[in-house]
Amino acid sequence: MKELIRNMIKGVSDIVFPRVCVCCGRENTECQRQLCSFCLQERFADANPQNNRISSDILLPAGVIAQHAMWTFDKGGELQDLMHLLKYERLTTIGLDLGRKLGERVRKHPFLEKKLSRRTSVILPVPLHYLKYRYRGFNQAFKIARGFQQVWTDLALCERTCVVRRKNTRTQTGFSLEKRLKNMKNAFRLNDPSQLAGQLVVIIDDVFTTGATTFELAQTVLKAEAHAVVILTVAQA
Template identity: 70%
Template sequence: MQERFEDANPGNELSSGDTLLPEGVLAQHALWQFDKGGDLQDLLHLLKYERLTTVGIDLGRELGKRVHKHPFLSRTVKEAPQAVILPVPLHYLKFRYRGFNQAFKIAKGFQEAWPDIPLCDIKSVVRRKNTRTQTGFSLEKRLQNIEDAFRVKVPSVVDKKLIIIIDDVFTTGATTFELAQTVRASGAESVVVLTVAQA
């Protein structure tokens, strides 16, 4: 699978693109470059809209293996006193409509490569705002759309921990960085953002 797609971060930089990382976000890493109209987009479409959830688990497993090979991320995750995997939460109305959270499936696959790290319970950190899709929005509009979208209902789940945020695609960082800010405000020590694709 690795040979089919372009590595988004071959130099193992702290960010897969030229994104400035907010305070407390140690790194942002994507597995592959998003290929509009290509095979990776097809796989993510199968996961999100055709409910082929095993695709998400397979992609997450590949992401987990790649993090083992990233010197900074591997060391950071291994040396963290406590860490938790946090898939980007889906609003309950979208969850009810879709029947699953694609980020959660990716996170499950990621956990197979990092079995000692627990997966955050879906009721502990929630999406309280049923946001519209961010596709086609400017950065300013994305930030407005996602502002105050998340809530930590059980602060002890994130307190003093390294939070590994997992999502499918990283575009501007509006969603994952808003979630990072929310968990940091609830006591998280630091955050890394991991995604399958970098758009």
């Protein structure tokens, strides 16, 4: 009976307030998701169309064995709008949708699938400085990581205090790589190396730009004697 009433209420609410995709505004029949199937499957350009490259033609630092992004960032476009909704409009379930999609992509990536399946691995979302965290109320990279973990259920998620960000950097847009690297030097502090030692650490973030942030985090993680690092992001700028 309760189930019937719940379904009736849901039916009425779907007629009065039809669920729409936050990206394209079309009706979204997937009640657990913010994004429709089209936006998740086809709207954005693949950054790695064959889904088999190890990196986006950049030199990876020692210890970083792969850098994989799902889509190409479209400055001023719909993907940027979507990231904005996630970050600043607190539509945090977008992060779960994107993380799950990233997890599914990695499942089909021959090298990454093998690495993540065969080696004990932990997921480390890029930490936010506590002031930014307090202001925003959540870390978007953590939401993406949570979605990723729903696909990779054997992987543990590092505790939020394991590695913290001690530098509250402003946006680095427009800075040279040299300046970005200088700004990010010693930006992270390792609090609990035991969570990372011997592990393949899967760093997750929203957008990969020059690598200044994720590479610095990788160096911090490797000091904890992590086995190696993989960097995964939703987008590649």
